[in-house]
Amino acid sequence: MAEFINVAVDAMGGDHAPAEIVKGSIEAVNENSHVKVFLVGKEDAVRRELSKYTYGKEQVEVVNASEIIEMSEPPVMAIRRKKDSSIVKALLLVKDGICDAYVSAGSTGATLVGGQVIVGRVKGVERPPLAPLIPTEKGCALLIDCGANVDARPSQLVQFAKMGSVYMESVMGVKNPKVGIVNIGAEEEKGNALVKETFPLLKNCPDIHFIGSIEARDIPAGYADVVVCEAFVGNVILKLYEGVGGVLIKKVKEGMMASLRSKIGAFLVKPALKNTLKAFDLEQYGGAPMLGLKGLVVKTHGSSKAVEIKNSILQCITFTEQNINQKIKEKITMEEE
């Protein structure tokens, strides 16, 4: 059993739980024999879904949890009160060392709060950021931080840069990842108080590849591999990516349906278009890791279907095998000396 990478999956979280969560989990274990999933949720509902599939029994375990934390619940209160919820019980599996990682499509707030108070931070980490991968023209970039803790301090942003660099190098295989700080101009003297204070700290950081300021316009173009910002700005960037992308694709579709001529064109162009647009789909990258915790906590999109759940679970393998948390610890501690 020691050979497995154990992943605690919140079977009740997200718009399509438990059906798609269970389906994605089974797809993951059937694709990789080194993974074991712990499906945490209402046992009868989970078993009902499980009965639909064939899989190695030693790779799946069901952990009963009678409660569910809803998307709308205030996270701190929910984590404190709902001790028998799927989120709390799944996080406890990580805390207790039974699981290496946690995946949930449920409440982001509860996952972020629970990650901190239940799993706990790596020593030295001031604030664990939520860091989704976002598509760029050249591939993808890590947007760090998009979490719930806004109004960050400069020292925290420096840690984001370090943790993000470890992730992009070790998990995504980007050699010497380029780190940029989100700013309103390319010049060093530009920015708000936070950015102005953080800039020289990043510049003097020997163990990252800092390229300076990055304007929002240049994020989708892929100028930086690690896009550092405070959580409020990160959240705006992530959600605007989604929003602008969604409306534009809708407009493209409307345009194609405008006339008979364009409809015929649309029929011909569709397969090729689907392929290129897929490369710019936020959801293809699976979950967003919360970095700097003692275990891996991954938050996937609330609308995740089986494929995203599967990808999020498989992503935990590289993360664990690469020993990211140890590398983060070393990089953070190095700074403190």
Added chain:
Amino acid sequence: MAEFINVAVDAMGGDHAPAEIVKGSIEAVNENSHVKVFLVGKEDAVRRELSKYTYGKEQVEVVNASEIIEMSEPPVMAIRRKKDSSIVKALLLVKDGICDAYVSAGSTGATLVGGQVIVGRVKGVERPPLAPLIPTEKGCALLIDCGANVDARPSQLVQFAKMGSVYMESVMGVKNPKVGIVNIGAEEEKGNALVKETFPLLKNCPDIHFIGSIEARDIPAGYADVVVCEAFVGNVILKLYEGVGGVLIKKVKEGMMASLRSKIGAFLVKPALKNTLKAFDLEQYGGAPMLGLKGLVVKTHGSSKAVEIKNSILQCITFTEQNINQKIKEKITMEEE
């Protein structure tokens, strides 16, 4: 001559100056007999361009300015030192009451600084915001503030909401415009320190139609007509709109060129697609007004061609006719009582 709306145009600003600036100015005067443009710049260069066109001589005046403020110059210094620059001289025409409005495709920083120190603020206005129109699924919204002054105070954001409401109602004809504050969640308790402090002030503001928080995802969907935020976030939103839009449209084009089949499709779909995508083009809305100044100051995109210059000049007519500055003054002063 009193019947004209007089617009001072920076003939030397922007990537395509002076040719496209002069061309757009002539197109504006030829389209509307109530406009007079004051072309401010190197007289010989401007006259050389002017000689290409036919127009009513009483509608065009050339004002010589020997210097040019470059895009890369630190704005405060440039405004102070280059007294004979096209930007400074054009702004002085507004300050001296000779012109009602100013249009420039040149340095944003110099226009913002010059607007404040040369033209001056309307009494009661704490900070004049730069407020571009951005495309949405339903039409457009005013993004306020995208200027150079970051780290705004709550009282300033309240003024942005009021000024933006006046603009959308009087210039764009939106009845009772919906005001939203950019936030990272819909709930009132979410947000950073600034948003949390501003939210109740906006809620208690009787003379605007406040709809609460707006997540970045919902901006392109058109949930709000006036999108209130501090300048750092506004700048990120504006530039990410551009960036995501640009990359996505490039991806669509690439997809269409992927195979022979898709190429034929692209040929058929192109005209219809061009039309719908045009509605989502940031540049179609002409210039961004800087609100709360004693005259109208409009900044257009650095890459502006004749059509954008023309639109920006024509936009000054509605602004002046609607007496926006008087309305802003009334709305701001009302608050102070």
